[in-house]
Amino acid sequence: MVGWRAGRVRAxxxxxxxxxxxxxxxxxxxxxxxxxAPTPSSTTPSPALPPPTPPVVSPPLALSTPLSYPExxxxxxxxxxxLTIAEDGSVxxxxxxxxxxxxAERALEATKAWxxxxxxRDGKNIASKIRFLLHFTPPSAEPAEPPQASRSxxxxxxxxxxxxxxxxxxxxxxxxEVLVVGKREPLxxxxxxxxxxxxxxxxxxxxRAIESLPGVVPIVSGLPYFYVxxxxxxxxxxxxxxxxxxxxxxxxxxxxxxxxxxxxxxxLYPAAYPARYGRFAGAIVxxxxxxxxxxxxxxxxxxQIDSGxxxxxxxxxxxxxxxxxxRYSYTGFVLSxxxxxxxxxxxDYQARVRYQVAARDKLELLVFGAxxxxxxxETVYDSAxxxxxxxxxxxxxxxxxxxxxxxxxxxxxWDHDIEHGNWRNALLLGRDRTGADNGSVQVRDYLAGxxxxxxxxxxxxxxxxxxxxxxxxxLSQQVNTRSSDSSTSGSTSDGSAxxxxxxxxxxxxxTSTQPDFGFDHAxxxxxxxxxxxxxxxxxxxxxxxxxxxxDLYVSGDRTALGVDPRISARYALTDKLEVTHGLALxxxxxxxxxxxxxxxxxLAGGLQSAVxxxxxxxxxxxRDFQASLTLFQNAFFNMTDIISLAELQQTAxxxxxxxxxxxxxxxxxxxxxxMLKRSLSRDLGGFLAYTLSRSVRSSxxxxxxxxxxxxxxxxxxxxxxxxxxxxxxxxxxxxSGIPSKVAYLEAAKAPPRTPAFWxxxxxxxxxxxxxxxxMWWGVVFEVLNTTLNKESLNGDCNAFTCKYESIxxxxxxxxxxxxxx
Numbered sequence: 027m028v029g030w031r032a033g034r035v036r037a038x039x040x041x042x043x044x045x046x047x048x049x050x051x052x053x054x055x056x057x058x059x060x061x062x063a064p065t066p067s068s069t070t071p072s073p074a075l076p077p078p079t080p081p082v083v084s085p086p087l088a089l090s091t092p093l094s095y096p097e098x099x100x101x102x103x104x105x106x107x108x109l110t111i112a113e114d115g116s117v118x119x120x121x122x123x124x125x126x127x128x129x130a131e132r133a134l135e136a137t138k139a140w141x142x143x144x145x146x147r148d149g150k151n152i153a154s155k156i157r158f159l160l161h162f163t164p165p166s167a168e169p170a171e172p173p174q175a176s177r178s179x180x181x182x183x184x185x186x187x188x189x190x191x192x193x194x195x196x197x198x199x200x201x202x203e204v205l206v207v208g209k210r211e212p213l214x215x216x217x218x219x220x221x222x223x224x225x226x227x228x229x230x231x232x233x234r235a236i237e238s239l240p241g242v243v244p245i246v247s248g249l250p251y252f253y254v255x256x257x258x259x260x261x262x263x264x265x266x267x268x269x270x271x272x273x274x275x276x277x278x279x280x281x282x283x284x285x286x287x288x289x290x291x292x293x294l295y296p297a298a299y300p301a302r303y304g305r306f307a308g309a310i311v312x313x314x315x316x317x318x319x320x321x322x323x324x325x326x327x328x329x330q331i332d333s334g335x336x337x338x339x340x341x342x343x344x345x346x347x348x349x350x351x352x353r354y355s356y357t358g359f360v361l362s363x364x365x366x367x368x369x370x371x372x373x374d375y376q377a378r379v380r381y382q383v384a385a386r387d388k389l390e391l392l393v394f395g396a397x398x399x400x401x402x403x404e405t406v407y408d409s410a411x412x413x414x415x416x417x418x419x420x421x422x423x424x425x426x427x428x429x430x431x432x433x434x435x436x437x438x439x440w441d442h443d444i445e446h447g448n449w450r451n452a453l454l455l456g457r458d459r460t461g462a463d464n465g466s467v468q469v470r471d472y473l474a475g476x477x478x479x480x481x482x483x484x485x486x487x488x489x490x491x492x493x494x495x496x497x498x499x500x501l502s503q504q505v506n507t508r509s510s511d512s513s514t515s516g517s518t519s520d521g522s523a524x525x526x527x528x529x530x531x532x533x534x535x536x537t538s539t540q541p542d543f544g545f546d547h548a549x550x551x552x553x554x555x556x557x558x559x560x561x562x563x564x565x566x567x568x569x570x571x572x573x574x575x576x577d578l579y580v581s582g583d584r585t586a587l588g589v590d591p592r593i594s595a596r597y598a599l600t601d602k603l604e605v606t607h608g609l610a611l612x613x614x615x616x617x618x619x620x621x622x623x624x625x626x627x628x629l630a631g632g633l634q635s636a637v638x639x640x641x642x643x644x645x646x647x648x649r650d651f652q653a654s655l656t657l658f659q660n661a662f663f664n665m666t667d668i669i670s671l672a673e674l675q676q677t678a679x680x681x682x683x684x685x686x687x688x689x690x691x692x693x694x695x696x697x698x699x700x701m702l703k704r705s706l707s708r709d710l711g712g713f714l715a716y717t718l719s720r721s722v723r724s725s726x727x728x729x730x731x732x733x734x735x736x737x738x739x740x741x742x743x744x745x746x747x748x749x750x751x752x753x754x755x756x757x758x759x760x761x762s763g764i765p766s767k768v769a770y771l772e773a774a775k776a777p778p779r780t781p782a783f784w785x786x787x788x789x790x791x792x793x794x795x796x797x798x799x800x801m802w803w804g805v806v807f808e809v810l811n812t813t814l815n816k817e818s819l820n821g822d823c824n825a826f827t828c829k830y831e832s833i834x835x836x837x838x839x840x841x842x843x844x845x846x847x
Contacts (some may be wrong), residue, residue: 039608145303227787240699250275256695256721257308297638298608299572338720397432447482588613766821803845
C-alpha cells in the first residue's frame with residue numbers, strides 16, 4: 027500500500043517539478059529620515075499637515091554634498107564612507123569602509139566641504155556616526171545641466187513622505203537616493219539588489235540568487251527547490267514584505283514571480299529567525315519591498331522567452347505613489363519550434379499604491395500574483411480494431427494538461443507612526459490553486475487574514491517588536507483515481523496506457539500518525555498566533571534578542587498548539603570581529619515535500635517540529651572583503667519528508683522488513699558553512715560559499731541520509747568591470763552526489779552516491795547611458811550551465827553494481843535588452 031502511495035508522490039513530483047524543464051557629478055546616498063512636506067501646487071495649495079512628534083533620536087540630514095567624477099577614471103563605482111557628523115553639522119572625521127582609488131580618494135577629499143543638519147536627541151543637536159554610500163557615474167558626452175541646489179537641500183520638492191519600517195528607500199530626488207542604514211539580524215544572509223543584478227546564473231531575480239548562499243542545497247540544478255540546513259523545501263517559508271508566497275519561480279527554471287524592481291533585498295534566515303516569522307520548521311526566505319521613488323520612472327526588459335516592465339508615477343503632489351509591474355512569457359512560441367508537442371506559458375503581475383493620508387498615517391495597497399501552464403499534445407489510437415479490418419482507427423491528437431498553477435495576493439495595510447515606533451494593521455486576501463493530469467488533481471485554497479504589528483523603541487537600548495495574526499483558509503482538494511479523459515480505453519503513440527492508473531490497494535490509511543493529505547474533501551483551517559521579541563543592547567558590544575511565538579492550528583476537528591521560544595545574540599569582540607549565536611524551537615503543520623499552491627495536509631499525525639542551533643564568526647577583512655564561518659545543528663521530529671520516506675520504504679522492502687508502520691520521519695542535520703565575499707557591484711567582486719553538511723532521516727529501526735543529502739556544496743563567483751560599462755561575470759557551482767537506493771539495511775546508513783555535478787554560469791552585460799544617472803539601455807547575455815553537464819538524480823545499487831539515471835543537460839540561455847529611466 028505504501029508503495030503505490032510513494033509512486034503517486036513521485037509521479038506528482040515529476041509532473042510538478044521535473045516537467046518544468048552621472049554626469050560628472052556623482053550620486054550621493056545618505057541617511058535621511060526627515061519628512062519633507064510636498065511642494066504646494068501653483069493653483070491650489072495643499073492642506074497643511076500637523077508636524078509629527080520628533081523621535082527620540084533623529085538621524086542627520088545631508089544639506090550639501092558636492093562631489094565630482096575623478097579625472098582619468100572610467101566606469102561606475104560605489105564608495106561607502108564612515109562619517110562622524112559634529113553637532114554643528116560639519117564632517118569631523120571620515121574613513122573609507124568600501125571603495126577603491128581614485129574614487130575613494132575623491133570622496134574623502136570632498137567630505138571637507140560637506141554640510142549636514144546634525145542628528146538630534148529630544149530636539150538637541152548631537153554628534154553621530156553614519157555610513158554614507160556614493161555612486162559614481164561617468165560623465166556623458168554632452169555636458170549635463172548643473173544640479174539645482176534645491177535638489178539636494180531640505181526644501182526639495184522631490185522628497186517623499188517619511189519612510190517607515192524599512193532599511194532602504196528608493197529615489198528621493200534628482201540628485202541622490204536615500205539609504206537608511208538600519209540593523210541587520212545577526213543570523214541572516216542578505217542579498218541587495220545590486221548584487222542580485224550582477225549574479226551570474228540568477229537572471230537578475232532576487233529569490234533565485236538565494237541558491238548561491240551557504241547552507242542551501244538544491245534538489246535539481248537550476249530548479250527553485252532546495253533544502254536549507256537539512257529542512258526540505260516544504261519546510262521553508264517564503265515571504266514578500268510580510269505576505270506569505272506559495273512559490274517563488276515560474277516553471278522550466280523560469281524567472282521569479284516578482285519583478286526585481288519591487289524587491290529591495292532578500293534575507294535568508296537559515297534558523298532561529300525573528301518572531302515576526304513562524305509556522306515553519308525550516309528556514310525563512312524573506313524579500314522586502316523597495317520604497318517608492320516618488321517620481322515618474324520605469325524599467326523594461328525583453329528576452330527571447332519573456333518580457334517584463336515596471337512603471338511608477340507619483341500623485342497628489344508626491345504624497346502618493348502608484349507602481350505597476352509584470353511579466354508575460356511567450357515561451358510556448360519558442361518551444362513550438364523546438365518541441366512542438368509541449369506548451370508552456372507563465373505570467374505575473376504586481377501593483378502597489380501608497381498614500382500619505384496624514385502626517386502620521388499612511389495607507390498602502392499591495393496586489394500581486396502569478397500563473398504557470400504546462401501541457402503536452404499526444405497522438406491517441408483507439409485500442410479497438412476497426413470492424414472487419416483488424417486495423418486501428420485513425421489517430422487523434424489530444425492536449426493533456428500536465429499542470430496549471432497560480433496564486434493571487436491582496437494586502438491592504440495601514441501604518442501609523444507612534445512615539446518612537448510604528449504600528450501596522452493589515453488585511454490579507456488570497457487564492458492558491460493547482461490543477462494537474464487533465465483535471466484529475468484539483469486543489470484550491472482561499473485565504474483571508476488580518477494581522478497587527480508593533481515596532482517601538484522603549485529606550486535607547488531596548489526595542490519591542492510584537493504582533494498578532496489570524497488566518498482563515500477554505501480548502502478544496504480533489505484527487506481522482508483516473509483522469510476524465512482516460513476513462514475510455516485507449517493508448518498513446520508509444521503504446522502506453524493513457525491516464526493515471528488506479529492504485530492496487532486504495533484502502534485508506536488507518537493509523538493517526540500517518541499523514542493525511544486531505545484529498546477528496548473540503549476543509550476549513552484556522553491559524554492564529556501572537557509573538558514578541560526584544561532587541562536588547564545589553565552592553566556596548568552585546569545585542570541579545572529573546573523572542574516567543576504562540577501559534578494555534580485548527581484543521582477540521584483537529585487542533586494543535588505550537589510554543590516556539592527563540593533567542594539570538596551578537597557580540598562584537600572588536601570593530602571587525604563578531605560572534606553570533608542562535609537557538610530556537612519551531613513547529614509547523616504537516617506539509618508536502620515541495621510547496622504546491624492550494625495543497626495543504628491536515629493535522630493528522632500532529633505538528634512537525636525542529637530544534638535549531640548555530641554559532642558563527644564574521645570578520646571584516648582588508649580591501650572590503652568579509653568572511654564568515656558558521657557551525658549548525660538541527661534536530662527534526664515527526665517530519666513529513668515523503669521523498670526520504672519513500673527511500674527508507676524501498677530499503678525496508680528490499681530487506682524483507684515489510685512496510686514502515688509510521689509514515690513520519692525523524693532526523694538531524696549538522697554542518698559547517700563558510701563564506702568569503704566582496705560586493706559584486708565593485709569593479710572586481712566575488713564570493714566563495716562552501717557548505718559541508720550531513721542530513722539524516724530515520725523511521726523505526728531504519729536510518730540513513732536524506733534523499734537529497736549532499737556532503738559538499740561549493741559556489742564560486744566573480745564579476746569584473748571591463749570598462750566602458752561592460753561587465754563580465756561567472757559562477758561555478760559544484761556539489762557531491764545524493765545517496766543511491768540500496769536493498770539491504772546494512773548499507774542504508776552509508777549508501778553509495780551518485781556522481782558529483784558541476785556547472786558554469788556566465789553573464790555578460792553592457793550599458794549605454796542616454797541621460798547620466800537617469801536614462802540608460804543595455805544588453806544582457808546569460809547562460810546557466812554553459813558546460814552542458816548532465817545531472818544524476820537516481821542511483822540504484824545492489825551488492826555488485828550501481829546504475830544511475832541522468833537528466834539534462836538543464837541549460838538555460840538568455841539574451842535580452844533592458845533599460846530604465
